[in-house]
Amino acid sequence: MANRTVKDAKNVHGTNPQYLVEKIIRSRIYDSKYWKEQCFALTAELLVDKAMELRYIGGVYGGNIKPTPFLCLILKMLQIQPEKDIIVEFIKNEEFKYVRALGAFYLRLTGIAIDCYKYLEPLYNDNRKLRRQNRQSNFEIVHVDEFIDELLRSDRVCDIILPRIQKRHILEENNELEPKISALDDDLDEEMASDEEYFLEKGATNAKSNSDRVKKRSRSRSYSKERKDRRLDRKKDEARQEEDRERERRERDLRKRERDRRIRHERQEIRERDHRRNYYKAGDRRRP
Known part of the structure; x- marks a missing residue:
């Protein structure tokens, strides 16, 4: 019951919002200590406090695929589906950079292409540093604008496959989006x-x-x-x-x-592709 999506939640990209996270990662999150202790009965109001406590971003890490608190909160947001105004405030928050990163990632998962470009592209001007935990449990430095660029260009970020969005030039040709000013x-x-x-x-x-x-x-x-x-x-x-x-x-x-x-983008895509290949090969070997 605690892991079900709220009753009044709307489908996102034609499916249950929680299904945007792969099943194996979703089950790891449900079994994690952070989910059971910190995300139980969490509401949209209390979610803000948890987001302010974040100290790094990341997907899963370690050999047994442990989820980071950042990923747990993303799944919780998909479960309770907070209002769009709350997500926009997350993105516009200039004091807490990890709150901004959380809102940007959620909008990229659930938002339409126009909203993604409208709200995320202004963050290219944010050059603050973020700590990111990689698959080997090591921490690395990434800037906010780099993280936003990954969200808009990459197919997989923080071990989550991102939904496809329309290319920017197509929206510009259809007069749905103003030309980008760099x-x-x-x-x-x-x-x-x-x-x-x-x-x-x-x-x-x-x-x-x-x-x-x-x-x-x-x-x-x-x-x-x-x-x-x-x-x-x-x-x-x-x-x-x-x-x-x-x-x-x-x-x-x-x-x-x-x-x-x-x-750098091409190399990142190559690393992500190799990572996905190794990830699924490892999953096939673990199956009986």
């Missing part, structure tokens, strides 16, 4: 604007000094006006070329960072 675009525009101001000031200073030198030389030498203009144009061209080289260097750096980010 913080990097604003930074790049500001840098380019400041660079332009710098080179304009530098060019003006160089032009003034060159003009003074030309005037002094004109007293002793008979330089033609055409030669003076040619020297000034050459200085301006050099300033523009220097500006172009600086802009190209910044663009190369941005492309390199984006390429490195994609490589």
Whole structure:
């Protein structure tokens, strides 16, 4: 009885919300000490206190597949199905980062694609560190924005298979979602604007000094006006070329960072795929 979904709960993605967690992991959670002692008779109001006590995220760990408190609370939320407003407040909570991570994970499990992009993408600006317990019971550091990126891109996070969501560009083409504005675009525009101001000031200073030198030389030498203009144009061209080289260097750096980010994502997907393969092979070997 204690493990049943509440009567007035709605189906999520066409199934019982608790079924979003695989059966073997679900049974491990039901048998865990944290579930029996801390999650018994837990309501949406009391859930907030438990979420504030979280000190790390994670899925299952150890050889006998023990669930983390984070995963236990996720299953409890699927069981009691709190209101959407509560989940949104979890996500907007800036004081407790693990409360934010809990709300983001639950929304990714149960929410529609539009809500996932609407509420999770702003968290890309959160660079705080999270402690995550891996399958080998070791702790590792992951940032909030990295965790959010995994939720939106990966098929499996914290040992839970995530439901598929529509790609962002499809929602944009259907006018269901506004085009994404990256913080990097604003930074790049500001840098380019400041660079332009710098080179304009530098060019003006160089032009003034060159003009003074030309005037002094004109007293002793008979330089033609055409030669003076040619020297000034050459200085301006050099300033523009220097500006172009600086802009190209910044663009190369941005492309390199984006390429490195994609490589990290691809490696993470490979590790997740290998993890799933080893996980199911181990399950097959344990079966009589």
